[in-house]
Every structure is written in C-alpha cells, then in structure tokens.
Amino acid sequence: MSVNKVILIGNVGQDPEVRHLDKDVTVANFSLATSESYTAKNGEKVTTTEWHNIVVWRGLAKVVEQYVSKGDKLYIEGRIRTRSWDDKDGNKRYTTEIYADNLEMLTPRGQSTGGGQQMSEPKNQQAESVNEPDFSSSEEDDLPF
Amino acid sequence: MSVNKVILIGNVGQDPEVRHLDKDVTVANFSLATSESYTAKNGEKVTTTEWHNIVVWRGLAKVVEQYVSKGDKLYIEGRIRTRSWDDKDGNKRYTTEIYADNLEMLTPRGQSTGGGQQMSEPKNQQAESVNEPDFSSSEEDDLPF
Amino acid sequence: MSVNKVILIGNVGQDPEVRHLDKDVTVANFSLATSESYTAKNGEKVTTTEWHNIVVWRGLAKVVEQYVSKGDKLYIEGRIRTRSWDDKDGNKRYTTEIYADNLEMLTPRGQSTGGGQQMSEPKNQQAESVNEPDFSSSEEDDLPF
Amino acid sequence: MSVNKVILIGNVGQDPEVRHLDKDVTVANFSLATSESYTAKNGEKVTTTEWHNIVVWRGLAKVVEQYVSKGDKLYIEGRIRTRSWDDKDGNKRYTTEIYADNLEMLTPRGQSTGGGQQMSEPKNQQAESVNEPDFSSSEEDDLPF
DNA sequence: TTTT
DNA sequence: TTTT
Secondary structure, eight states: OOEEEEEEEEEEOSOOEEEEEGGGEEEEEEEEEEEEEEEOTTSOEEEEEEEEEEEEEHHHHHHHHHHOOTTOEEEEEEEEEEEEEEOTTSOEEEEEEEEEEEEEEOSOTTOOOSSSSOOOOOSOGGGGEEEOOOOOHHHHTTSOO | OOEEEEEEEEEEOSOOEEEEEGGGEEEEEEEEEEEEEEEOTTSOEEEEEEEEEEEEEHHHHHHHHHHOOTTOEEEEEEEEEEEEEEOTTSOEEEEEEEEEEEEEEOSOTTOOOSSSSOOOOOSOGGGGEEEOOOOOHHHHTTSOO | OOEEEEEEEEEEOSOOEEEEEGGGEEEEEEEEEEEEEEEOTTSOEEEEEEEEEEEEEHHHHHHHHHHOOTTOEEEEEEEEEEEEEEOTTSOEEEEEEEEEEEEEEOSOTTOOOSSSSOOOOOSOGGGGEEEOOOOOHHHHTTSOO | OOEEEEEEEEEEOSOOEEEEEGGGEEEEEEEEEEEEEEEOTTSOEEEEEEEEEEEEEHHHHHHHHHHOOTTOEEEEEEEEEEEEEEOTTSOEEEEEEEEEEEEEEOSOTTOOOSSSSOOOOOSOGGGGEEEOOOOOHHHHTTSOO
16 A cells, blocks of 8 residues: 655765674665756756665675675665664664665676776676565564565 | 655654744644564563654645644655754754655545544545646745745 | 666556466566647647557566456566567568566556446555566567567 | 666667757667676576667757767666568558656776767766756657557 | 665 | 544
C-alpha cells in the first residue's frame, strides 16, 4: 500500500568505505553528488549540488567494493531511510540515507579519474548490473539497521 | 548529467501547513508515511514506517491547500533536498526534504477519514493531477530556499 | 549498463485472464488504463486514455488472480517488452507489453466497482504488496517468453 | 489520478531522424537499446535486447539534433504512447513509442563511437539536461499526434 | 567530497 | 503524525 523509491544518477564523492560484518555481511557507504543548474536574474549560471548518503548491503556492497571508486558516475535505485542517533549532548539527531537496491555503473571501465587505486578490467560482466536479492527475514532482523 | 528523482505513495500525517509568502507565492509542508513489512524470525510481522518531509511550492501548494488533508493517500514525484540550519547550541543540523514536482490524489474525494474539516467535492478536475510548471529563474532566486 | 523501468498508476480494464502453466507457473494478463487531460484551444477539456498490456508471472500472478478485478486502481512497476508474432497473412506483428515486477493495490478492499464477482476481505496482508522474487535462470529458460 | 512514467538508460541505435514541422516545431525519432542478461541452465550467458522507439518534440528535439548520435548512452524519462495506423492491407496496426519529457546525455562529449559525424564540444551547458516545458494546449492540438 |  |  505504499511506495518509497529513489532514482539517482550522480558522481561518487570519495572511495567507498566498506565494512565486513559478521556472517559474511558486507556494507558499503559513500556519498553521491547530483547537481542542478539554473540561470539567475543577473544572468549568472548557478549550480547547486546535493549530496546523498548511499548505503549498500551484501552482494551489492561487494560489487561496490570491487568496482566503484571516487568520481565514478552511477545509477542508483533505492529507498529513503531516516535513522536517528543521539549526539554527544544527548540530542536526537537524524540522518537520511539512500539504501541502494540496484546499481549500474555508468563510467566506462578504465576511465575512472578518481583518487583510488587504478581500476583494472571488470572480472565479471555481472558487475555492471547487480540487483539486491530478497533476503529472508530470518537473517534480516539480526542486522544492526 | 544527473538525476535526483523520488517517487512516493503514502499517507499524509497531518493537515498540511500552508504559508502565503510575498508575490503570491504559496508553500505547503506536511509529512507523508510510507511503510514496509516483513516477517521476523519468530514469525511476527514487523512494520516499519518512514516519515518524509514534503515541501510543495506555488500552484501545487494551492492544490494541497484546497484538497489535501490528514490521512489522504498521495502519489508524489519530486527530488531530495537536504538543507542545513543552526540549532540553539550553534550546531549545524541537517533536514532532508522532498520537493514535490508532481502530485496525484489517490484517496477518492469524500472518503478522507482524517482530522481536518470535511472535504467537499473538488471544485475543479485539474485538482487531481497538477504538475509544477517551470518557473523562470528571475523569481526563483528571490525565494528563501 | 542499462535501465528499462516503467511506473504506472491506472485502472484495470477487465477481470484479469489467468492461466496455469506447467510446473506450477501462473501467468496473468490484463489491461490498465492511464489517462491524461488537457484543455484544447476551444476551451474544451480533452482526455486521452492509454491502454497498457500488463503481464504478471508466478507468485505475483497468484496475487492478481485472488485480489485484482475490473476497475481496481493499481500501482505497477515493471519493464517494457515488445514481442513479435506472425499474423494470419504471414506478416510480422509487434505487441508491446509491461512485465510487472511489483504491484500495489490502491483500491481499498470492498470498494471494487468493477464487473467481476464481489471481492471478499483479503485473506492475507501480504497480498497488498508483493514483489516478484528473482527466479533462477534454470527455470527461466523453460518458459515461453 | 494516473501515472504513466518510463525511465530508460540505453544506447542510441542510429543517428536520430529529425523533422522540422510548421510553426518552428521540431520532432526527433530514434531507437534506444536496453539489454538484460541472465545465465541459462546450460551455463551460457544470454543477453536480450529491447528496442524502444523514442519520440522527442520541440526544444528537446533540437538538443537531440545537435548533440545525440548513434552509440550515445542516454537517460530518458517519458511516457508510453501506443498509436494505431492502417497498413497497406487495411489492417489496424499498433506502434508503441516513448515520448521523452526529459533527457540526459551520459556519454561524455568527444567519446561518441557511433557512425555519425564527429561531435564537437557542446556549444552550451544547457544541452546536457533539458526538460520539456509545458506547452499550451492551444498549439498542442494542432500537432499530428 | 563528485562531476561538467 | 498516516494507513492497512
């Protein structure tokens, strides 16, 4: 009875941070920039950039670990999730993230201009388009999110 | 070169708050709930609800003012925007909002069960589907956002 | 490296036609109407209706069989597929269909106004939102599509 | 009350065919390929390609005329439209097209590998992301579609 | 912090 | 704060 869907095409702000949790679960985090331009009253072109916090789990996170680096252009399909946490002063703070369910690499291999180690050829065609499979709820509710 | 698109179907959490700014500009704010369910390991069904802060400008805000009330189911198409502000302790805080560019009413008229005043018939068929027209940047950069 | 995604909200044109194939595979077909309105030069309001051929497989088809009937409003997420066939004169013909991967019921139960048999209460909450799981390719390539 | 939205990322099949109609109205047509891969039972990788007939009007068609050529990767947002026509034997035939409302160029300039004339630098930043403005219905209903 |  |  409801839909929560996000579609982004943008550039990766920095090499993804990848963590390997228990049970062979991988998580990757990175930010993705999208930008909009318009011409202001004075004729000047103004560009505003929006930064999105992307979170990727499991198999898709492994793809990110192997193939995504700073500067890459990505297509991301996912959903919005706002989580709360307590800051050092005990105030409730909110962070909005995009949980990626699908991801496509739009930067041709070997053209990454980012800061990370140089990308070799993709080991595997699958890497260019991977969907997050549905995971059983039995492991789902062990995870810290 | 980039895309920032959100598609939501959910329920309006409270009657929209509508403000009329200078130059005949209207803004409406409300929250929209989307929910996801899954069955946990113990067989219990778990539902998580996500609340989205929706912002609507100009002509579309007038439609919201006239036709949207608490409890209504809406389709919203828009983009993500995170703005920062300073809290009372001088800390930078962030709020993520969805700027609606298109909105469709999915609750048949006369069936709103929310807390607001009872809805009459729509005055105007247009109300059921209104797109935000493109506004010239000349007025755009007068606005406080 | 590519994306083929369709999002529709519209009304079901007739009770779905459901077939049960071998190996416990179910397929459902129905048409879905979306409409657009605009005001013509002469001030007359013109509405054009677009009919989409929807195809639903497996578990999602069983949901359709049980819960979808003529007149219902649905949200459908899927992809476009054009298949060719030969007509009686031996000419190649093309039919474009939407393969649904996700489907949400937007008509509250018990409010269906269509021509089919009256809908009872949903047997199961899951029915309101079901995703097509990924099926292994081993059965995939047995299917006639 | 309804939504008809298509999102495609794919490659342009041939240099667009551009026509200039009366009243300074431009139309561009081209096909766009999207593809899906899966591994068959025998372990072989199978790729299926879907060809979409894209139609672009007015300002966006001028952008296509200037900047889009065979082989380019594009993001397209639009809607599905099926039109009928009579073939030489008097049979009713149907063609499904995607009317593009928004288009983003995903191939960096100067990297087009297609068959058309070589692309020079974009004359204009706008070219990379142009939205179809809403046109008044008064001209709308003069058009042959 | 990205990209054009 | 919504809805089923």
